[in-house]
Amino acid sequence: MSTHTLSVLVENKPGVLAHVAGLFSRRAFNITSLSVGPTADERVSRMTIVVDGASTPVDQVHKQLEKLVRVLKVVELEADAAVERELALIKVHVHPALRARLLDTAAAFRATVVDLDPRTIVLEAVCSPGRLDALLAALEPHGTCELVRTGLIAIGRGAGTITDDDPARAPGAARQEEQVLLGR
């Protein structure tokens, strides 16, 4: 699956999330994950949207998002030019015989125990996308009984910021080629 990560700055106003979600459903775009939260500027929220490039025309997603009046800016972050993280809380069965192995596995992924019960533990893991999948696979033999993930968040590497004026030079921006085509 070729995923694309879009960082979207939106006005912090009622209905904006519905507008964005509605755009995805009406144009039959598939969202892999969507996370949203406040930014340093209280008037602005930031969404991180991951879409599957195989089933969804990412260029259309980008342009249609930009057309929404309450969307301020859309930047596609390239995986190798961005830090991508996801937080997961994972409730896992504890078999007394496997307890040590479970804790070793958690330690290997720098997952921390945030809740203990005689029968289960809850792990908190902050991972890059591939690493989280690996952790979940490693926990599989123990029996994962509940999983909650925040969805991916991402930020560009280096000194540039998403609020820099020229989106083509924003960190990790993947649109230079198209900027030329469109002559912007």
Next chain:
Amino acid sequence: MHVTGAQALVRSLERQGVDIVFGLPGGAILPAYDPLRSSSLRHVLVRHEQGAGHAAEGYAWATGRVGVCMATSGPGATNLVTALADAYMDSVPVVAITGQVPTRMIGTDAFQESDITGITSPVTKHNELVTDPARIPAAIAEAFHVASTGRPGPVLVDLPKDVLQATTTWSWPPELDLPGYRVPGPPDPALIARAARMLHAARRPVLYVGGGVVKADAHEALRELAEAAQAPVVTTLMARGAFPDSHPLALGMPGMHGTYAAVAALQEADLIVALGARFDDRVTGKLAAFAPKAKVVHADIDPAEIGKNRVPDVAIIGNLRTVLPDLAIAVRELAGRSGPPGTGEWLATTAGWRRSYPLRYTQRPDGPLKPQHVVERLSAMTGGEAIIVAGVGQHQMHAAQHYTFTRPRSWINSGGLGTMGFAVPAAMGAQIGRPGELVVAIDGDGCFQMTAQELATCAIEGLPIKVMIFNDGFLGMVRQWQELFYEERYSEVHLGTAIPDYVKLAEAYGCAGLRCESPADVDTVLEKALASTDVPVVVDFRTHDAEGVFPMVPAGAANDDIVLGPEFTAAEQEAAARKEVIVP
């Protein structure tokens, strides 16, 4: 200065330059109707909110200005939805104002509550629920700005009753708060130059003209460009009238029911210059087989249209009001420097196609009345100068094909959404926007019955629209598809010609009613209908009930598989498939 929210609304509309509002009051919007009485706005009281929406569209199509409609909460607002969806698909600038239940009751399933901003979010360019009366002037100003700039479209402003009743301070102009709204700047001169070079060098160019040219009022520059490039012009359903049909470079309409010459020219072109057009499925047919030999220059105000369906070789983002004159000048300069464009052979071919495979029908003097004949007589008798309004279906296609358009904004129809019932209320809006001009709705009997109640509005408001019903007693286009693709298994398409009696219905609504059953009477009846200037006229044309619309590219088929129809011989059809010119 202290005013109520409702007063702020009405003043904002006045300051915005609105002269006409189509609407119908109800509980939640009541406060707004009180200051309306003493305002400079003319309010047209429609009989159904859908009529208000389409009337606002018709007004906008006809004038280029923003059409305004107003309705109450709940069902009033939801009745606007079809018109908003229609305006969204056809990029028509409309502002809809809806009442809403008081803010404290939102979300409680209150009487006549509906989440109209949620409902219309997919079919509006923008919408807003205003919860602060102080924001009303800004919300209205922003709505008009967003509706009318960039790619135009509908905007809805939802106003809770308590917000309309609250006291606030008035000031104008408000500051627009649209940090995320962008309109394309001037086009890149380098791309204009590149497009001009491609156009000048092309041997088989076609200008593929869409509704954007009409919206940008760029028809004069289009004509200059076509003449400078010596390139034939096809005008889509949204662009009929953008280029005069009588012009030697005009090939008519492309697409599913386009002329053979227009369809074939796109298929054989080496360069397509798309101007404010969006490569809609009804134009391209099977996309993968569309214009296989052509390079594409795509000029549009909406970046999201670029590469959506067909990836262009050169994309020019910008307003055609600037792009087209720039392009025309650039091509003319090239022609001056490097000689005239070498399209002579191509123009001979396209002209040969026009002569070989014209729009053809046969009107026998004693045979059934053909809708095409009525359109052609109307076209001749009005000199192509009437404003023609249509809904969707066979009547729409016959009108688009057979009326000889001479000027922009003289063709108004439901293109993208294909809304039955569009014509009568849209004609009403067009007539208000263009008083003194001849506005003729060409409508199907199925379409007409969906919004016929607006005849009452027209009669009371003194709007002398002419409504030509092509009454074949069928949902004609659906009937045609069942004939062609369901082996004549007709299912639920027969309406009957006799009920209602359209003459009596017209008279009941205070209009004049006429009937025409035979080809011999067409001119007399049309003369009588067109002469009336005091009341609306409805004509019941009893048209052939087995008539088809041709040519036709079946849905999903390649444009190369265009079917000329029963008026052509097998030999002609085969020659057409080979793109031969048989009448040089």
